[in-house]
Amino acid sequence: MKIRWVRIRVRLLRISAIPEDNASSKCLVLIRVSIHDLYRCFILPSHLALQLLISVLATFLMTMEPHRENTKFEGWIAHNRAAAAGQMEWGFFEPKPWEETDVDIEVTHCGICSSDLHVLRSDWPASYPVVVGHEIIGTVVRVGMDVKTGIRVGDRVGVGAQSDACLCRKPPAVADDWSSCGECATGKENYCARASTTYNSHFLSTAAGGAKTMGGYARHHRCPSHFVFKIPKDLRSEYAAPLMCAGITVYSALCSVSRSSDEPGGGSSKRRHLRGTRVGVIGIGGLGHLAILFARAMGAEYVLALSRDEGKRDDARTLGADEYIATGEEEEWGGDQTNSLHVMISTIATSAPIDRHLRLLRRGGRYIALGMPRDAVEVDVSMLVVKGLLLTGSLIGSPAEVRDMLQFAMEQKITPRVDVKSMGDANNAILDMEAGMARYRFVLCNEM
Numbered sequence: 001m002k003i004r005w006v007r008i009r010v011r012l013l014r015i016s017a018i019p020e021d022n023a024s025s026k027c028l029v030l031i032r033v034s035i036h037d038l039y040r041c042f043i044l045p046s047h048l049a050l051q052l053l054i055s056v057l058a059t060f061l062m063t064m065e066p067h068r069e070n071t072k073f074e075g076w077i078a079h080n081r082a083a084a085a086g087q088m089e090w091g092f093f094e095p096k097p098w099e100e101t102d103v104d105i106e107v108t109h110c111g112i113c114s115s116d117l118h119v120l121r122s123d124w125p126a127s128y129p130v131v132v133g134h135e136i137i138g139t140v141v142r143v144g145m146d147v148k149t150g151i152r153v154g155d156r157v158g159v160g161a162q163s164d165a166c167l168c169r170k171p172p173a174v175a176d177d178w179s180s181c182g183e184c185a186t187g188k189e190n191y192c193a194r195a196s197t198t199y200n201s202h203f204l205s206t207a208a209g210g211a212k213t214m215g216g217y218a219r220h221h222r223c224p225s226h227f228v229f230k231i232p233k234d235l236r237s238e239y240a241a242p243l244m245c246a247g248i249t250v251y252s253a254l255c256s257v258s259r260s261s262d263e264p265g266g267g268s269s270k271r272r273h274l275r276g277t278r279v280g281v282i283g284i285g286g287l288g289h290l291a292i293l294f295a296r297a298m299g300a301e302y303v304l305a306l307s308r309d310e311g312k313r314d315d316a317r318t319l320g321a322d323e324y325i326a327t328g329e330e331e332e333w334g335g336d337q338t339n340s341l342h343v344m345i346s347t348i349a350t351s352a353p354i355d356r357h358l359r360l361l362r363r364g365g366r367y368i369a370l371g372m373p374r375d376a377v378e379v380d381v382s383m384l385v386v387k388g389l390l391l392t393g394s395l396i397g398s399p400a401e402v403r404d405m406l407q408f409a410m411e412q413k414i415t416p417r418v419d420v421k422s423m424g425d426a427n428n429a430i431l432d433m434e435a436g437m438a439r440y441r442f443v444l445c446n447e448m
């Protein structure tokens with residue numbers, strides 16, 4: 001009889017001892033088997049190989065079940081505001097209870113957004129313990145049976161700053177009525193009054209039982225599938241990460257002042273564009289540098305970068321800015337640009353007066369605040385009146401806009417300037433971010 005030889009290797013990717021709860025010393029062993037790697041270790045006749053394969057898969061499934069019930073993820077936990085001083089602690093945390101509309105992601109990358117620092121510092125009310133991080137990219141390792149978005153195990157996906165919204169579904173309390181949520185009904189989930197942020201918030205469903213949202217400075221992330229997005233294959237993960245919050249935020253704001261190419265003179269493309277629009281970008285950091293890139297890619301007529309000092313002039317020009325103002329170094333800055341801009345995108349989070357910025361807007365111009373200062377900002381209302389200005393803000397983007405933005409970024413080869421750091425180095429990275437050293441986005445990576 002001719003024996004066909006099969007080479008098999010069972011790879012224990014990771015074996016972790018995880019206490020199920022504080023009272024029990026029982027340990028849970030997670031065994032993950034890569035079928036793709038069933039090579040190398042043993043050489044066996046094919047029928048033995050088959051038996052071994054079946055028993056390995058059975059063991060795998062058996063060990064998966066308790067894993068599902070008692071899952072703990074590992075990540076950087078902030079226990080109090082000292083975390084902002086580089087004192088996040090690595091440890092286990094509980095993700096939300098699993099629902100069949102969820103997706104589990106093995107995190108490969110997570111960008112560091114300034115909002116992470118706002119929460120770590122308690123600029124915004126923080127509910128510790130918290131795991132921050134909402135520019136998450138990773139590989140799908142589990143998909144619920146009721147997921148309808150076509151996401152499959154193995155897909156590369158991203159999660160941004162939003163993890164939940166009412167989506168007009170049945171509310172946990174009988175007295176509530178979510179069916180009338182105009183925002184969710186019209187695809188503006190980012191403005192749903194019940195929306196949950198990706199960390200420092202709570203999930204909405206009854207099954208989730210008010211579980212806390214936990215972010216992406218971690219090995220794994222669990223998220224309702226409505227807020228999980230496939231990453232186009234030509235978009236590298238380290239570039240996709242900053243797009244999940246910073247990118248979508250500036251893209252959505254720019255789209256709000258763009259025109260559709262269906263309008264007269266708009267050309268054949270269906271995309272929104274900024275042709276003929278003069279844009280100012282205030283603050284050249286994570287959001288700001290992407291605002292320059294997106295404005296340019298959307299065809300803006302002119303882009304002005306406003307930064308505090310000269311240090312980013314060359315970078316801003318390379319990114320695509322036509323002109324640059326160092327507002328902290330030029331006494332009478334902005335004289336040449338008075339009444340010249342259609343829109344200003346502000347990414348700074350200070351409460352300094354904005355009147356000098358408003359001077360640069362032409363009649364009917366729009367000032368869009370993206371940065372979120374802790375304190376109120378003083379505004380000379382008469383300037384709004386005299387020039388008919390619109391003072392507004394914008395919050396991340398809707399799921400539909402995220403998909404559109406990712407596609408646009410891939411097609412236009414938007415390349416965020418990133419500095420990739422090891423996930424293990426997260427504490428130092430947030431200190432460097434706080435010190436303004438990011439050029440222009442730190443991205444934590446689990447694979448370094």
Ligand SMILES: NC(=O)c1ccc[n+]([C@@H]2O[C@H](COP(=O)([O-])OP(=O)(O)OC[C@H]3O[C@@H](n4cnc5c(N)ncnc54)[C@H](OP(=O)(O)O)[C@@H]3O)[C@@H](O)[C@H]2O)c1
Nearest residue numbers: 114115283284285286287307308348349370371372395396
């Ligand atoms: N609206 C939304 O949906 C949304 C989404 C994401 C983030 N955000 C918010 O947007 C803001 C910016 O986030 P980011 O990640 O882009 O932060 P970032 O990378 O730190 O960039 C912020 C920029 O603001 C300027 N800046 C810093 N400190 C300043 C100060 N004391 N006075 C004046 N300007 C100062 C700096 O630009 P120069 O060095 O060029 O002056 C800095 O690069 C944060 O408040 C964040 O929470 C909002």
Ligand SMILES: [Zn+2]
Nearest residue numbers: 113115161245
């Ligand atoms: Zn963010």
Ligand SMILES: [Zn+2]
Nearest residue numbers: 166181184192
């Ligand atoms: Zn809603």
